[in-house]
Amino acid sequence: MSLNEKLASSSTNSSATDVSEIDLLSFHEKRAGRLIIDPAEAKIELGERVASKLKLSKDGTKVLWPQPTDDPEDPQNWSDRRKAFQLIIIILTSIVPDMNSAIGIAAIFGLAEQYDTTPGVINNLTSNWSIFLTAWGGLFAVMLMRRYGRLPVLFWSQVAAVAFMAGATFAPTLKVFAAMRCLTGFFGTVPQVTGLYILNFWTMGLVISPFLAPFAFGFLCARASWRWAYGIGTLYDLIVVILIFCFLEETMYDRTVKPIPQRPTTGLRYRAETLIGITGVKMAKYRASWxxxxxxxxxxxxxxxxxxxxxxxxxxxxxxxxxxxxxxxxxxxxxxxxxxxxxxxxxxxxxxxxxxxxxxxxxxxxxxxxxxxxxxxxxxxxxxxxxxxxxxxxxxxxxxxxxxxxxxxxxxxxxxxxxxxxxxxxxxxxxxxxxxxxxxxxxxxxxxxxxxxxxxxxxxxxxxxxxxxxxxxxxxxxxxxxxxxxxxxxxxxxxxxxxxxxxxxxxxxxxx
Structure with a gap:
């Protein structure tokens, strides 16, 4: 009998549904796009025995999806304060890709003067192509995240973005500047594929970021060299890297693996190994194949x-x-x-x-x-x-x-x-x-x-x-x-x- 048939029969005969028949940790994935929110409806569709196992919101009015585990390290079980702190870092990080790209809008006239060309050439050669490469970096990042986790991929990509932003700041020629901007866009885009779980706030950071640079740096570039704008952008990226290094945690939790794998190490060693990717290599055997x-x-x-x-x-x-x-x-x-x-x-x-x-x-x-x-x-x-x-x-x-x-x-x-x-x-x-x-x-x-x-x-x-x-x-x-x-x-x-x-x-x- 298929899962759908089991669920259909449970609505008429709740005693026929056994807890072992439904994996509550992956149920929302198998029934993608249809979430039972009301606990009373869960009793009708899933049966009393299964519904009694469901974990609810604090006020008891909504079923939680995905279902949290009993592990305190499950990100769904983190405290509100811990979640909020991670949210702030992710939003600050998600600003990086489009803000870096949009600095060129504020600096377009200074760049044209510096490299003895027109604003149109600067747009076509640097702004448009850096935006184009931003689109593709995320696809490669997701492939790595599926194997090794979000944190190490995010950390190393942002380290690379800082390096290439510094290269753009001090670029001696237009060709070097264009190459640095394009590489910054490719590596810097990773935060745009790591924050979907916080949705509204994360999306706001993603959408608002292209406008921050033209607004803030437009006044600066009217009075100082365009290199100052890119230098400040590099410093912002560096601050984000430091925040990731010191505080950001791995949010990838292998809840559908049976049994759920335990952390290979603990304490400061776990923190260091997770950040640089060693933990991800150890956990890769439980995750998607290449x-x-x-x-x-x-x-x-x-x-x-x-x-x-x-x-x-x-x-x-x-x-x-x-x-x-x-x-x-x-x-x-x-x-x-x-x-x-x-x-x-x-x-x-x-x-x-x-x-x-x-x-x-x-x-x-x-x-x-x-x-x-x-x-x-x-x-x-x-x-x-x-x-x-x-x-x-x-x-x-x-x-x-x-x-x-x-x-x-x-x-x-x-x-x-x-x-x-x-x-x-x-x-x-x-x-x-x-x-x-x-x-x-x-x-x-x-x-x-x-x-x-x-x-x-x-x-x-x-x-x-x-x-x-x-x-x-x-x-x-x-x-x-x-x-x-x-x-x-x-x-x-x-x-x-x-x-x-x-x-x-x-x-x-x-x-x-």
Whole structure:
């Protein structure tokens, strides 16, 4: 009898279900995308004996997934203070990749002057290609993490990122500078595939990071050499490495291995061996083989319950990346002719918008989740996450149309701020929703999901800078941003309603 048949029979004959028949530690993976949240519904579907073994939230109203073990070292059993401290470090680390890449936006004029070229050449040779390589570093990182754990891969990748950032800071030629920036992007991207389990806050750090550098360093580069901006970026990366070295813990817990392997060492020795990767080598025999680790991302990406939503994230976030890179060019050219201080100030707009989007998204997602659980007899279905995408697509379209009109018709700076701000709120809400949906559909492949979403959003965005400025120059910014908004809305209409209708059947057939 299959697992589904066992669960179906348990709803009518709870005494037929035995605890030994269901592995509660991996149950959420086998029933990916469908979580029994209400303890009363768990008794109906799983039977009294199984439901009595479930661990609940502190208030006893919700079933915890994944189920915590009895091991105090299980990350789910950590104290709130310990979790919060790890969260802070991960957020600070997740800022690194896109912030490093976006320093080039603030320094674009200084770099052009230093290397006797144009801002367009700097963008195409350094910014766009460093963004492109950021997309691929995560895939390789996930393969290593599946074998050796998250902490050592994160630590060594960030050590490499610091070294290459220092190389960019002191680069004597444009070719050396471009190589250092690209290598920084490739190695620095790893934090973007390690933080999916903390979702909203981590996603906010990921989305907000590209705007921090143009805002903060724009004022600096107006008054000092661009090398100071890269030097400060290197120091920030170094501080992150020190925090990882001193405090970050391994969150990869092999709960589905029977029996759960114990730590090979303890105390300070365990800490040192885990950080540098020795523990990961020892634990690799319990984890995925090299074949599984390498093929896992490709085994996930073709599944119909994810490929469409990846396309939606590609255009939603990708066009947003394009605005980050090209806005400095739009605003520095006539008729606006903003100086570096004014442009830096404008980049505060998306920072505020992302914070607003995080707050709206948090409460909106909680509301959607609670409503859907009540309507579905205490069960949460992954496709319900996508209701937030309706608001996201509408805001992104409104924002892009407003921004395009403001740039084409030379409206006030207030119109530019409103357009860009509304669009970024929509992008933040949609990105959180997409990440949550994909995580629910593939709870066993969080790293792969994060890597694929990073790949999608960056591949969708790195090339925008190549065509956005020439297109707007020839046909107007309103047409450019209007068509981009239409593409996002079209993909949304084709993908999201379909997944909401067919999501459950697709997961039943294609889940892994």
């Amino acid at each position: 074949t599984d680790a390498i093929t896992s991302p490709f085994n996930v990406i073709w599944r119909p319950q994810i490929i469409g939503i990846l396309l939606f994230e590609t255009v939603l976030f990708g066009f947003g990346i394009g605005v980050i890179v090209t806005m400095v060019v739009f605003l520095s050219a006539p008729p606006f002719s903003f100086n570096q201080d004014q442009i830096a100030g404008i980049y505060a707009t998306p920072i505020v918008s992302v914070i607003m989007g995080e707050l709206i998204g948090r409460y909106l997602n909680d509301w959607i989740m609670n409503i859907s659980i009540r309507r579905n007899n205490g069960v949460f279905e992954a496709q319900n996450r996508l209701w937030a995408c309706y608001l996201s697509a509408l805001l992104q379209m409104t924002g892009f149309l407003t921004l395009g009109a403001a740039l084409q018709h030379h409206l006030s700076v207030g119109a530019i701020i409103m357009g860009w701000g509304i669009a970024e709120v929509g992008i933040m809400i949609g990105t959180v929703s997409v990440y949550a949906y994909c995580n629910d559909c593939f709870p066993k492949h969080q790293g792969e999901i994060s890597a694929l979403l990073t790949l999608a959003r960056i591949l969708g965005g790195f090339s925008v800078a190549y065509f956005q400025i020439p297109w707007a120059t020839k046909n107007g910014a309103l047409q450019t941003f209007g068509v981009e908004a239409a593409i996002v809305m079209s993909v949304f209409i084709l993908v999201v309603p379909f997944l909401q209708i067919k999501g459950a059947s697709l997961r039943a057939r294609y889940s892994i």
